Structure formats: C-alpha cells, structure tokens
Amino acid sequence: MSNTAILDRPSSTSPVRHLRAVTEPVGTIDAPDAPQPAATQDAPPAERHLPAGTAPRGFALYVGIDEAKAAASGVNLGVLVDALRRTLAELAPDAETYATVALAPVGSGGRDVDVVRLALHEPSAIARTKQDEPEDEDRAAGGVVVDISRKRVLIDGDSAAFTFKEFELLQYLVLREGRTIERTELVNSLWHGATEEESPGERTIDVHVRRLRAKLGRYEDIVRTVRGVGYRFDRHADVVIRYGHGTPSPDRF
Template identity: 80%
Template sequence: MSNTALLDRPSPVVRHLRAVTAPIPTTEPPAPAEPQRSLPAGTAPRGFALYVGLDEAKAAASGVSLGVLVDALRRTIAELAPSAETYATVALAPVGSGGRDVDVVRLALHEPSAVARTKQEEVADDERLPGGVVVDISRKRVLIDGASASFTFKEFELLQYLVLREGRTIERTELVSSLWSQGDLDAPGERTIDVHVRRLRAKLGRYEDIVRTVRGVGYRFDRHADVVIRYGHGTPSPDRF
C-alpha cells in the first residue's frame, strides 16, 4: 500500500472523533393532543362565558372602565370569529359583599356550580350552627338558634339595611328616608324609629347587641362570631354595554 493511501485513510482516533461529533438524527416530538373535555350525553357546546371579577374602582385604577374592557373583547372576538354573537351583562351584588370578585360575579350571574356550592355551604352552616343568628338576605328570613324568627317585613328591612352597611353608623334620618316612602302614613319620625329598633332587638333575644346604639347618632350592625350572613345570588342587570 502506498504512503498516499495511508495518509488518505483516517486513523482510528479520527474515525472515533468523527463518530462522536457526527450529528445525531432527531425527530420532532409530536405536539401534545388537546385534552378532550367530557360533555353530558346529548349536549354540544354553543359558546362560552368568561367571568371577570373587577369593580369600577379597580378598573379605574388601571385606567379603564368595564365598558372599555367589554368593547375591547368584542372587537377581538369580531376579528377572530366574525359570526360570533355576544351579550354582556353586569353582575350586581350587595354593597360590602365579601370574598373574591370573580366568585361574587359567578354567584350573582347564577353560574350553576357556584350556586350549588353556595347551597352546600348553607346546609353546612345550618348543621354547624345549632346556636346563633343567620340573616338570610336571599330568603328574607332570620334564624335564631335554628328556629325561624317572626320578623315583620319592615323589621327585616330595617335589619337588612344595617347588615348591608356593616360597621357603619346609620343616622335615624337615613333609616326613615330609606325605608319609608315620603308621605307614608306609618312613616316614623326620627325619635319613633327607636320603637322599631326596640321591637327588632326584642325578637333577636340574647343576640340583641348585634344592633348597637351609637348615642346621639343612630344605629350600627356589629357582627359576632355566632352570626352568619347569607347575601343571596344577586340579580344581573340587562345588557348595559
């Protein structure tokens, strides 16, 4: 064999380096399949609902409003799916409702799973509280130590007004003007409202101090550990946007 042939033949070390450094053929991994959601038999999807938890104050802090956000979403949907139909509604809830905004929205708009969960929580509350007060805004009733209290319509309205403004002192004039229409024959004066409050407290029994007197001003609702408030499901407004 000639010297030229020997030089052209790669040494074992070179062959090894070439084998190590040679590109390894690869194949692209298959894209993961989208999970298939199980649907109840006999049903087909017709659209979707997007629950957004955001009040006007938080929207304003971000430099927008609910109307602006809805318009932006509608434009995006129109670009992506021109044949889509849209409907926007506002979730209304009592002032001071606690919890996460999005949970309040789901409940106010009667989202089935949120409503079902609330009903389960109400049953659990009843079982957990053999004693105490339950002010049920949604059903317009008061339970005291598990028994339904015989509140008149106006007595419940009075308690509800204070409950929905928890921790704030309400003046007598505000109670009268808010709970009685102008010209009502049975509308109390600033001092006779005290009579209605006394009757309310009498029916609350040993829990009467949840309605506190603020001398010279009016009344305030103070929640205790043994008081449960059920705010109800709320009522959605018509299409505002």
C-alpha cells in the same frame, strides 16, 4: 396575615411619573357582560338613581396589578399611587386620599382586580363569594342566621317571627356592615315614597329597633347603638349572613 397594608410613598430612587390630567368628561365603564343600550341620537344621558337620603362623598378605584406586572411596565405600586395622587391634586385640590394595598397568599389565583375587591371587602364581591357556599342549617344551631335570599332570620335554629319592616331594618344594617346609619337615613330609605302621615318620626325608629332586639334575644347586641347618631351592625362570631345570588352592593349607583 392582614389582607391590607397602608401603601408607603415611593422611594427616592423610583422614577417619578405624573399622569396627564383629563379635563373632558369621561364615559362610564360598564362590566364586560353588562347589556349595552342601543345608541340613539337624541337619547338623554342616563340618570343615576341614588338611595333616598344619600349623596356621593367620594369613590373607590380598585386597581388590579401585582408587583411583577408593575415592574414589567417600569414602575411599582408606590409610583402608580403617587402619580394618581398628583393627578387628583391637580384636578381636585381639596380631595382627600387614602391608599391601601390588598395582600393575598402567594400563588393564589384569580384576576388581580377581583382579589383586590374581595380583600378590601367590596360588598358585591363578598356577595358573590357567598353564592357557592353550602347553606348548612346546622350552622344556625348556636347562633343567628340572617338569610337575605329567603327574607328570614334563624335564632338558635328556629325561625324568628320578624315583621316585614323589622327584617328590612335588620337587612339594611347588615348590608352596610360597620357603617353607622343615622335615623334620618333609615326613615328616608325604609319608608321611601310614604306620605308625611305614614312616615315615622326618628324616635319611632328607636321603637322598631327595641322590638327587633327583643326578638334577637341574647344576640341583641349585634345591633349597636351609636349614641346621638344612629345604629350599626358589627360582624359577630355567632352571626351568619346568607346572601342571595347576584346581591348587589347596597350603595352602588
């Protein structure tokens, strides 16, 4: 069974509600266990530190609520999505939206919002699920292990002689699985802070990728070329990714 489903619009019999538009600034909601800085009268607002070469293009709001809880509030998921879309259309008419429902096996436990984040492959949620997985070296016997926590790559059980920059390049692609990364982003991110003389040209990235693939041997196709754009890592049956404890979402800010 797929773990997501595109949400249909609410039926005509469902009550139509519209959320009140909030036009004043809304504070950031931190995680419950995150340390809160002491408030000072003259303290400047916190700055967002974006990865080099990136810019915000939208956001994802993970909502944890099942049909029973929604029904208890007199609504359903379709009504909630429709209300959010109407509010967004009022605040930002040019915004594009896409809604999907996270599906989980009946009777599965856990907080609704955590189930949603995991089902929709939110990077930091996936990373946390890896923390409790045993690191079985035998799983590397016939494939590739990209060990983020130990900064190493195992190929058919043997440690590959990757340079620091080659591992950084592979790790950057792995942590952004399924997303095509442009050469300019790789340069700006992996050589952030380098002088103009030290920073490589975009074509030099191609050389690094060729060397990386050569060391991957028969698994070289896990790093795919998107012609005219850049490179992408796709999930592969022969590849195991081991995340370190507390590995963050790579694009979180």
